[in-house]
Amino acid sequence: MAKSVLHQADSRGKADHGWLKSFHTFSFASYHNPDRVHFGALRVLNDDRVDGGQGFGEHPHNNMEIISIPLSGELKHRDNMGNQGVIKPGEIQVMSAGTGIYHSEFNNLPHEAAEFLQIWVFPDKQNVKPRYDQAAINYKQQPNSFEQILSPNPEDDGVWIHQNAWFHIGILEKDNSTEYTLKDSANNGVYIFVLTGSVQVGDQILNKRDGYGLWEIERFTLEATADAEILLMEVPMELQ
Known part of the structure; x- marks a missing residue:
């Protein structure tokens, strides 16, 4: 039988640094x-919101x-490998920090807030x-x-990482449904994150x-109860 865990939006950790407002689904910084x-x-x-012209100075991972x-x-991104550029909605960025990176x-934009998800695997x-x-x-x-926007395979669409993980993102219009089948149901689970709208998964x-989060499951169905935008993150449940 499938196992699950629910993290409702208002149960997340919160941080307000003035220029940065952040919600933490998992323990991070002062939220434990x-x-x-x-x-x-x-x-x-x-789930971060950064005021215009503000940001994170150079720091290591x-x-x-x-x-x-x-x-x-x-x-706007800059790192010690010489990469620099701007990422916008409709793009995904990945860094394999490995032996160490500063960025x-x-x-x-000086007068407009930026919102983005930062995800660590x-x-x-x-x-x-x-x-x-x-x-x-x-x-x-x-x-x-x-x-599909992320996978373990460099030849796939999207970006790749050093992990047996797959990310998918999509829009479901109200009353539409779709089924997700895990790539590795023996070892992986899926964390569903609703960006906008509402969906039903089982009950x-x-x-x-x-x-x-769902695990010990092979597939599941998502049905939109309102127009919705959803991120699915399939990851191994056991750490190596």
Whole structure:
């Protein structure tokens, strides 16, 4: 029988630094909840809003796969590998921090807030060579389907990471449904994060910014109870 965990939007950790407002699904920085440290290999799911012209100065990471998905506005990236550029909605960014990387992220627009998801996934190997990539994602052009935006495979669409993980994102219009089949149901679970709208999974109704983890399951159906935008994150449940 499938196992599940529900994290409703208003139960998340909160941080207000003035220029930065952040909601933490899992323990992060000053928010610590021993019952919500991670979902399998999914370690961080931060829902961030950064004021115009503000951002994160240069800081280090190591041995973590770091994914950013802009929801509105623009983020300017710079790192010590020489990468620099701007990511916008309709793109996904990944950094394999590996042996160590320094980077900064700033809102590229002076008078408009930027909203984005920052996601950390534990890697399946330590001390890899750091790398950076970004890719376009086009899910809004094909409603009522999901686009794969991340996988373990460099040759696939989207970006890839050092982990047996797959991310999909899509829009479901009200009263439409779709089935998701796990790529590795023997080892993986799926964390469902509702960006907008509401969906039903089994008997569970999920609203905006609710998170719902499922594991020990082969497939499940999502039905939109209102127009919805959904992120699915399939990750291993056991850490190596």
